[in-house]
Amino acid sequence: MTFLRQPTRAGVRDAAAKLAAILPATPLFTCDLKGVTVAFKAESLQPIGAFKIRGAWHRLTALDDAARGRGVVAFSSGNHAQGIAWAARKLGIAATIVMPHDAPPVKRDATLALGAEVVGYDRATESREQIAARLAEARGATLVPSFDDPWIIEGQGSAGIEAAAQMARAGLPAPTLVVVPCGGGGLAAGLALALPDARITVVEPEGWDDMRRSLEASWIEPVDPNPPPTACDSLQTQRVSALTFDVLSRRDAQGVAVSESETAAAQRWAAERLRLVIEPGGAVALAALLAGRVAPEPGMLVLLSGGNVDPAAYARVLAG
Known part of the structure; x- marks a missing residue:
């Protein structure tokens, strides 16, 4: 997809102002790890249970009346x-x-309850991008990707504007290191724009760590064929976009991968220590911290990006 503009920090600030006008800031929790106070941004407590509300609001409010009348098409798990x-x-x-046929029922049901039409597809044999593009063209609707869009990136970055202000009010250092879950990289890229003085570490499930590999190679590397199964349905992106990769590579972002067991342990830790329900994809940044992939440091900010769990699967995780 080609856009006439790039995401900017000014756009992130505009998005933050839009969000502040309609939603309260999500809570910032702190916890001491190895003698260091670490800040956790609980995007799991958004009205939809995830940070994605930010980019969606920034993008759709940017549409003119004619475009709004033609509707929008998106693709998402x-x-x-x-x-x-x-x-x-x-x-x-x-x-x-x-939406893929194997998307968690709790997410599909919630989407339907909000009034959207859902079109299913087979994740293994069909392309969601192609299906969505055909639908948008046929209907004259605006296609809204989940990360490959400058407005979406800017909207997600509003979480960083909020978190920096919350950390300052709490007497914490300004963000020096942001640890963030990564699928297509929209949240990570937005945070990189929002917090230009902070280092960025993206975290992905093992076998799905294409952003890590891309950043290390200095060009975009897709996920290998036949990637392993993962509970992190929200992070199963086959290939990152040039938009997000460009922002993160220019900031010299780093990447790490975590295992399924490390992710489950992070979900249990969040429940026990923070009293938060975090979905697998939303827990990988915490998993990287707890597993020692990244070391705690003053000014560390960890994103807990979503909390839309499948009840049965979450019960199994809590049971260990």
């Missing part, structure tokens, strides 16, 4: 879907979401 559906309902826009 669940959290972006809910963000778009929530924003579309609030703005009176028709929304269609292309």
Whole structure:
């Protein structure tokens, strides 16, 4: 997808102002690890249970009246879907979401409950991008990708503006290191724009760490064929976009990968220590910290990006 503009820090600030006008800031929790106070941004407590509401609101409010009348089409395994559906309902826009048949039922049901139309597809044999593009063209609708979009990136970055202000009010150092879950990189790229003085570490599931490999190679590397199964449905991106890769590579971002067991341990830790329900994809940044992939330091900010869990699967995780 080609855009006439790039995401900017000014755009992130604009998005933060838009979000502040309609939603309270998500809570910032702190916990001492190895003698260091670490800040945790609980995006799991958004109205849709994930940070995706930010980019969705920034993107859809940027549409003119004519575009709003033609509707929007998005593709997502669940959290972006809910963000778009929530924003579309609030703005009176028709929304269609292309969602894999194996998406968690809790996410599909929530998207439908918000009034969106859901079109299913087979994740293994069909391309969600192609299906969504055909639908958008046929209907004259605006296609809204989950990360490959400057407005989406800017909107996600608003979490960093909020967190920096919350850390300052709490007497904590300004963010020096941001540890963030990464699928396509929209949240990570937005935070890199929002917090230009902080280092960025993206975290992905093992076998799905294409952003880490891309950053190390200095060019975009897709996920290898036949990647392993992962509970992190929200992070199963086959290839990152040039937009997000460019922002993160220019900031010399680093990447690490975590195992399924490390992710589950992070979910249990969040429940026990922070009293938060965190979905697998939302827990990988915490997993990297707890597993020693990154070391705690003053000014560390960890994103807990979503909390839309499948109840049965989450019960198994808590049971160990």
